Amino acid sequence: MGKIVSSFFISLDGVVESPDQWHFPYWSDEMGAVVEAGMQSAAAMLMGRTLYDEWSAYWTSTDTDQEVAKALNEARKYVVSSTLTKADWANTTVISGDVAAKVNELKAQIDGDIQMSGSATTVRWLLANGLLDELHLLVHPIAVGHGRRLFEDTPTHPLKLVESTTFQTGVLDLTYVPDAG
Numbered sequence: 001m002g003k004i005v006s007s008f009f010i011s012l013d014g015v016v017e018s019p020d021q022w023h024f025p026y027w028s029d030e031m032g033a034v035v036e037a038g039m040q041s042a043a044a045m046l047m048g049r050t051l052y053d054e055w056s057a058y059w060t061s062t063d064t065d066q067e068v069a070k071a072l073n074e075a076r077k078y079v080v081s082s083t084l085t086k087a088d089w090a091n092t093t094v095i096s097g098d099v100a101a102k103v104n105e106l107k108a109q110i111d112g113d114i115q116m117s118g119s120a121t122t123v124r125w126l127l128a129n130g131l132l133d134e135l136h137l138l139v140h141p142i143a144v145g146h147g148r149r150l151f152e153d154t155p156t157h158p159l160k161l162v163e164s165t166t167f168q169t170g171v172l173d174l175t176y177v178p179d180a181g
Contacts, residue, residue, distance in 0.1 A: 002110035003133035004046060004103075006123045007038055010137050010150055016120050017147035026140050030167040034138065039071060043112030046103075048122035049081040056089035078106060078114075080122050103131050120150050127157050127178065134177055135159065141170040 009019040047055070059072045077092040080099055087094050095102045103126070106114065116123060126132040151157075160179035166172055 002043060002107045002112055002114045004107065004114045004116065004126060004131060005038070005041075005134040005136060006116040006119075006126070006132060007035075007136040008118065008120075008123075008138065008150060009140065011140050011142050011144040013143045013145065014149035014151060015144040015147040016118070016150045022142055022144050023140060026142075026167075026169045026171050028167055028169050028171075030165075031138060031169070031171060031173075034173055038113075038115055038117075038136070041113045042075065042115035043110050044076040044078060044106075044114045045072075046078045046080065046106075046114050046116050046119075046122070048119035049079060049084055050121075051117075051119045052077075052079040052081070052084070052087070052089070052092070056087075056092070060089065080119075080125075099125075100129050100131065107131075120148060120152075124151070124154050128155065130178070132178065134175060137172070137174045137176070139172040139174060 008016050009023045010016050011022060015022075055072065059069045073090050075091060077087075077089065078095050079087055079092060080095045080103075082096055084094050084096070095106070123132060123135070127135075158179040159176040161174060162177055163175040164172065
């Protein structure tokens with residue numbers, strides 16, 4: 001049975017938007033190893049429509065890191081959307097309609113991690129519907145002060161810390177699971 005694992009670069013003040021504008025000074029070999037391990041454990045990828053639009057345009061261009069592009073282009077991808085009717089990116093399936101039922105079916109069919117990188121709106125929805133299995137945060141020691149936050153206008157969701165590491169750069173590598181109490 002698959003589990004949905006969501007990963008974010010996140011600032012101390014909870015910002016997940018536009019990490020390309022604040023994240024790179026904290027990149028290190030330690031972080032690279034964590035990101036690589038997440039990519040290697042992915043049996044499939046799940047994303048929302050916005051991330052799908054961004055990544056499908058970027059990772060199919062010739063100006064990208066070809067090794068990463070090859071891995072992403074070949075990966076099984078699922079995009080949650082109520083408006084997308086056809087996915088042109090290779091190996092992509094659109095999930096619409098009764099999304100909760102279809103995500104549960106996906107989890108039952110896949111053996112391994114269903115990785116998410118970004119897609120905050122989709123992650124909030126998955127968490128609210130009891131479908132998110134693990135939340136992996138790389139907390140950067142910076143207050144960005146503006147931008148979309150991971151948790152905006154959400155109900156309370158108790159989480160349990162199951163793993164933590166501090167990198168030399170001050171980034172915290174935190175893994176949470178939903179806590180039923």
